[in-house]
Amino acid sequence: MGRHSSRVLSSDQLLNVLALSKDATAIYTSEDIVIEMANDAMIAFWGKDRSIIGKPLEEAVPELKGQPFINMLKNVLLTGITDKGDAVPAETMKDGKLQTAYYSYEYKAIKDESGLPYCILHTASDVSDMVLARKIIKETELQREALDEEQLMISIKEDQQKHDFISMVSHELKTPLTSISAYVQLMQNKPLTDSFLITTLDKVQKQIRKMTTMIGSFLNVSRLESGKIQLFRTDFDLDKLICDVVEDARLIDSSYHINFIEREPKMVNADREKMSSVISNLISNAIKYSAQGSTIWVESEIVGNKVNVRVADSGIGIQQHDVERLFDRFYRVENQQTKSISGFGIGLYLSAEIINRHNGKIWVESKYGVGSIFYFDIPLVS
Secondary structure (H helix, E strand, O other), X not given: XXXXXXXXXXXXXXXXXXXXXXXXXXXXXOOOOEEEEEOXXXXXXXXXXXXXXXXXXXXXXXXXXXXXXXXXXXXXXXXXXXXXXEEEEEEEEEOOEEEEEEEEEEEEEEEOOOOXXXXXXXXXXXXXXXXXXXXXXXXXXXXXXXXXXXHHHHHOOOHHHHHHHHHHHHHHHHHHHHHHHHHHHHHHOOOOOOHHHHHHHHHHHHHHHHHHHHHHHHHHHHHHHOOOOOOOEXXXXXXXXXXXXXXXXXXXXXXXXXXXXXXXXXXXXXXXXXXXXXXXXXXXXXXHOOOXXXXXXXXXXXXXXXXXXXXXXXXXXXXXXXXXXXXXXXXXXXXXXXXXXXXXXXXXXXXXXXXXXXXXXXXXXXXXXXXXEEEEEEEOOO
């Protein structure tokens, strides 16, 4: 067997290898930030040609004067601490004009054996398209009517595309919605005598709560699937939490009768906010799929070392083939009766994941045309 020969690349050969990189790449030396090497991608970013190699960066790219980058590079060479950024604006020459573009960059200090920096490796990528996309999304916030639920679901066909888009839109909508809610609350706190205005503000606040819940669900799905969702557990009485959720549901949907009787304390160690979203979602679903004026029954009882919660309705019910997929992500029951009912198919999926992470179980019993009972149980505090 022959042995593979190996050799150490020369400095010029290493520079040639770096020059082939698809990322914009440059190497600087000395306190004057002299350009020792820059590949075609980096030179294109600057809007220059290869005659700038060997010149100080400030002389080679005079447009950078008055911008922070030269001092940032000098600081990296002085301290040896890598500097990086995302979507940072920079003015450079493009097509003979001074234009602003956005870059993700890294200034990496390269050190000798003694730990002293002797050059900087600069890599960058143009993220202007991404920044523009974010700007468009932000402007779209102001056009609420454009966020039609059915059109949104049709346009996003693949699950991953749905996940990415919904997550991004939810983040962008959260801030303006919070501002709207604050303005409404300020108006409600003023002494008002106009009964129409009072009623209208109440209705607006109810719709804000619905949207806030929906956006919270989207964000939780995004966190869940990226592994970033966390449980903040505390000990609390589950019956008292159910009382609070039922009261909120009665305020939002006053035409329904929601029955719940608080009994003996049922102490659990759980994430109060996420358990609230589970109970709220089950009650909201019972309301959506029941006739107006119907009664929703909410019950809880201790069974062994667990607390069992039931939400029952006398609505349209669920067919068996739908029951099997009811807790899947983005799954919605599609039939003639549900066409006019809005939803994205994430509430039950998220509820199931939350209950599973509490070492519990969630399930449903339903008879088509008669109604449904949703159950979940979680452990009591030991």
